[in-house]
Amino acid sequence: MPLIEKIANQNGTIGVWELKETADDLLKTVELNPADTERLESFKTENRQKEFLATRILLQNLIPENTPTIHRDKFGKPSLINSDLNISITHSADLAAIILSDKNIGIDVEQRHRNIDKVVTRFACPAEIEFIEKSNDPQLVKILLWSAKEAIFKCCGIQGVQFNEQIKITPFDYNAQSNFSGALRHPDKEVSYELFFRIIKNNILVYCVQH
Numbered sequence: 709m710p711l712i713e714k715i716a717n718q719n720g721t722i723g724v725w726e727l728k729e730t731a732d733d734l735l736k737t738v739e740l741n742p743a744d745t746e747r748l749e750s751f752k753t754e755n756r757q758k759e760f761l762a763t764r765i766l767l768q769n770l771i772p773e774n775t776p777t778i779h780r781d782k783f784g785k786p787s788l789i790n791s792d793l794n795i796s797i798t799h800s801a802d803l804a805a806i807i808l809s810d811k812n813i814g815i816d817v818e819q820r821h822r823n824i825d826k827v828v829t830r831f832a833c834p835a836e837i838e839f840i841e842k843s844n845d846p847q848l849v850k851i852l853l854w855s856a857k858e859a860i861f862k863c864c865g866i867q868g869v870q871f872n873e874q875i876k877i878t879p880f881d882y883n884a885q886s887n888f889s890g891a892l893r894h895p896d897k898e899v900s901y902e903l904f905f906r907i908i909k910n911n912i913l914v915y916c917v918q919h
């Protein structure tokens with residue numbers, strides 16, 4: 709069972725699954741409701757099916773009794789039915805992860821060596837690009853900033869956020885600390901976030917908690 713990390717702290721509980729098994733094998737270990745079965749059948753690739761199934765298995769692992777079902781709003785943001793907890797979901801090519809919390813949270817995982825050079829100016833402002841370029845590991849910092857902003861986007865619940873102008877990450881010493889901070893400044897919402905990162909099997913996992 710490749711539940712490779714379970715992190716529980718005051719910010720919530722995170723489960724991380726390594727996508728090793730086939731979709732057929734995953735399907736044997738999870739009970740799906742009719743809506744989830746329909747969604748599973750709509751996916752064209754096995755990878756997408758695996759990501760989806762892994763998130764349901766993670767939820768079953770973290771809440772084994774009376775496991776709630778997941779609803780998605782019209783923008784794709786997930787929430788739990790029959791539970792007061794909030795949920796956020798992410799997947800990369802080889803991992804899937806969920807976070808559950810009574811706080812407002814968001815999570816994102818990206819492969820550490822993914823090439824995102826083409827979109828840097830779309831998600832980072834000039835000061836953040838300087839932070840990336842002056843660091844001793846620009847690739848790591850690039851992915852960290854991108855992932856942090858995706859996590860904040862998932863948490864904030866609003867559409868049409870301009871990542872480079874409306875979400876800012878405060879530079880921090882990523883060699884010495886795993887927590888950092890960010891803020892969303894949008895006409896509809898101004899919020900600060902605490903962020904945390906971990907490196908797991910060549911992936912960078914970032915989650916945020918709204919202040």
Ligand SMILES: CC(C)(COP(=O)(O)OP(=O)(O)OC[C@H]1O[C@@H](n2cnc3c(N)ncnc32)[C@H](O)[C@@H]1OP(=O)(O)O)[C@@H](O)C(=O)NCCC(=O)NCCS
Pocket residue numbers: 759760763780783784785786796797798799800815816817827830831858861862863865869871
């Ligand atoms: C929706 C989005 C956040 C998904 O992120 P991603 O890195 O592509 O994919 P992830 O695997 O990390 O996350 C996927 C999960 O996010 C969740 N999600 C989708 N839309 C969401 C939303 N509007 N709010 C919160 N969560 C959302 C879903 O649970 C989804 O998993 P599921 O389809 O299995 O249920 C992303 O595609 C997006 O639209 N980002 C904003 C657009 C943008 O401006 N991006 C960058 C500018 S350079």
